[in-house]
Amino acid sequence: MINKMTLASINEPGFSQEKLGYDEAVRLTESEIKRLLRTAPPLIRPQTSHLAQATGKGIRARALLACAMDDTHHVSRDAVNAAAAIELLHLATLVHDDIIDDADMRRGIDALHVKFGSKLAVLCGDYLMCLAMDLASQITVSEINRDKVGNVLPSYFKEICLGEIRELSHTGDLDLTENEYFTIISGKTAALFQATFHAGYLLSDEPVEVKELYIELGNRMGIIFQLTDDCLDFVSSRKTVKKPVLTDCSRGVMTLPLIYALKTDKTLRKRLEGGLSEQDLKDAVLAAGGIEYTRSKIEESRSKAEELIAALGSENKRMILGQLLDKASAF
Amino acid sequence: MINKMTLASINEPGFSQEKLGYDEAVRLTESEIKRLLRTAPPLIRPQTSHLAQATGKGIRARALLACAMDDTHHVSRDAVNAAAAIELLHLATLVHDDIIDDADMRRGIDALHVKFGSKLAVLCGDYLMCLAMDLASQITVSEINRDKVGNVLPSYFKEICLGEIRELSHTGDLDLTENEYFTIISGKTAALFQATFHAGYLLSDEPVEVKELYIELGNRMGIIFQLTDDCLDFVSSRKTVKKPVLTDCSRGVMTLPLIYALKTDKTLRKRLEGGLSEQDLKDAVLAAGGIEYTRSKIEESRSKAEELIAALGSENKRMILGQLLDKASAF
Numbered sequence: 122m123i124n125k126m127t128l129a130s131i132n133e134p135g136f137s138q139e140k141l142g143y144d145e146a147v148r149l150t151e152s153e154i155k156r157l158l159r160t161a162p163p164l165i166r167p168q169t170s171h172l173a174q175a176t177g178k179g180i181r182a183r184a185l186l187a188c189a190m191d192d193t194h195h196v197s198r199d200a201v202n203a204a205a206a207i208e209l210l211h212l213a214t215l216v217h218d219d220i221i222d223d224a225d226m227r228r229g230i231d232a233l234h235v236k237f238g239s240k241l242a243v244l245c246g247d248y249l250m251c252l253a254m255d256l257a258s259q260i261t262v263s264e265i266n267r268d269k270v271g272n273v274l275p276s277y278f279k280e281i282c283l284g285e286i287r288e289l290s291h292t293g294d295l296d297l298t299e300n301e302y303f304t305i306i307s308g309k310t311a312a313l314f315q316a317t318f319h320a321g322y323l324l325s326d327e328p329v330e331v332k333e334l335y336i337e338l339g340n341r342m343g344i345i346f347q348l349t350d351d352c353l354d355f356v357s358s359r360k361t362v363k364k365p366v367l368t369d370c371s372r373g374v375m376t377l378p379l380i381y382a383l384k385t386d387k388t389l390r391k392r393l394e395g396g397l398s399e400q401d402l403k404d405a406v407l408a409a410g411g412i413e414y415t416r417s418k419i420e421e422s423r424s425k426a427e428e429l430i431a432a433l434g435s436e437n438k439r440m441i442l443g444q445l446l447d448k449a450s451a452f
Numbered sequence: 453m454i455n456k457m458t459l460a461s462i463n464e465p466g467f468s469q470e471k472l473g474y475d476e477a478v479r480l481t482e483s484e485i486k487r488l489l490r491t492a493p494p495l496i497r498p499q500t501s502h503l504a505q506a507t508g509k510g511i512r513a514r515a516l517l518a519c520a521m522d523d524t525h526h527v528s529r530d531a532v533n534a535a536a537a538i539e540l541l542h543l544a545t546l547v548h549d550d551i552i553d554d555a556d557m558r559r560g561i562d563a564l565h566v567k568f569g570s571k572l573a574v575l576c577g578d579y580l581m582c583l584a585m586d587l588a589s590q591i592t593v594s595e596i597n598r599d600k601v602g603n604v605l606p607s608y609f610k611e612i613c614l615g616e617i618r619e620l621s622h623t624g625d626l627d628l629t630e631n632e633y634f635t636i637i638s639g640k641t642a643a644l645f646q647a648t649f650h651a652g653y654l655l656s657d658e659p660v661e662v663k664e665l666y667i668e669l670g671n672r673m674g675i676i677f678q679l680t681d682d683c684l685d686f687v688s689s690r691k692t693v694k695k696p697v698l699t700d701c702s703r704g705v706m707t708l709p710l711i712y713a714l715k716t717d718k719t720l721r722k723r724l725e726g727g728l729s730e731q732d733l734k735d736a737v738l739a740a741g742g743i744e745y746t747r748s749k750i751e752e753s754r755s756k757a758e759e760l761i762a763a764l765g766s767e768n769k770r771m772i773l774g775q776l777l778d779k780a781s782a783f
Contacts (some may be wrong), residue, residue, distance in 0.1 A: 149473045164617050221571045243574055247612035255606035275586035282579035286495050289571055
């Protein structure tokens, strides 16, 4: 029984000794995502091919691969599959989010529901979620006493759904507090980053003692990413962010710059309820210090994230995660 | 390494020697589903509690438990979790289906999107899918050389999504052929039954040689179940089936009784396009022999299913699966 079991584990699909350099793994993940989308069953290929035109910056995939790096800065083929699974899960949530937020653009192209209708977009999101879970479930090898990647993802996904529901329930809620806001983004954005870092850790050779450190770093990175995204909605051009700007507020999605501005500028609420032009809203949030305040919150999380990164394995890993931190907080 | 690995496998959560009788397991599954729905996070509890009011007949749960029975007619606690996971996955698909089909009732109560809106229903379906996958992923024990339950489910779920997309793409398609119809229901209905029987087999002590037999039986049972459901839409009262009747056609969902009637009664297409009362449609399908023909197809699949059941392990298992076959084909 013992021998058979060991043998079975080694023979499980997904077991592979092949190792890849970080940059190669990033490229392979990108092409794997595009391949999966472009070779989906013909029935759903028009939708997945549309999505393949703009697969995003891949910050989550890069983060997973960086976390999964061993001492020689290499990752396994399984890490590439896990990174692709995380990006596809992210894509699935975007497809459903855009239906829920009535968003018309995503990553510089038409949102899926705009091009194909909401019904098909619901099913396409479901399909992508299953495709990602299927891909993750193929990763059967893990270190002793570690969970398998496919087993830890569903639980984080429950948190993401709950974050989305919490956000929906506070649509247009001008009374949303900063605390409630952070609870929302911990679910809707940070939980996926936690899943990413957790999965990366599981595929790494890092000791079990640093598991929680990885998950905490994922949470920080997610928070930073969302706060930066919130600022970009106010300060960037449509071209740069590849989606309409100043839309969070128009769709009733409350963001930290606005929450802070509402707290400090007591006239804003009335003006907002009365109907405010985009430029006036932008000016008001900036004048009230909403962006500055959010930036200070980003810096706070950044310091904590940097502390966490400093405790990690290799210099190269620390460098790449530091670069990703820069990327997540750049605007 | 070898010893540690073996030890780790035995210590994995979900490993349990506790065994339950079939009836006890059925009851426990039902209460477990209700418990999970009623104790969901407060944020989503209004929706899950609504769904807990009507959790269905549980034919899939019963089928899984019957398949998982050992020689002494007992199942493990893991089988109960797998059965609950399958029913929750089914529930997730129903929530999304009802949005897509614009259905107003389900299992005798308001469809979720009718009561809470489509946006929340999309997220609630997503949450239920993740809850089910999370539950399934906890089932970590399996026999040597067998997949784990959580690992086989996502792939079947891709098939279900594709079946739904195929159905949606043929909405109102009066030219739908019988072959195309069977391709649709193989995905949208039979794939979940295949997942059910496959999971049941994985948790049983049946030899690997009968794995495909279980999956094939699941397919047959699913086909029978769907064909019966199609007939019920024409011949039953709203009270009996706990959802509106004659709605498949009104929503453009093509069913076998109608496909057959359109083939044999050459006047029907024109009359249907011109607008037909519910009673006239029902009369036309019955007069054209649509129900009789579908019943003959049910009998065909039943014979094959009975052959498959006859090849299975114990008398008790054969008896229970036979009863479920009766239940699936009863109208």
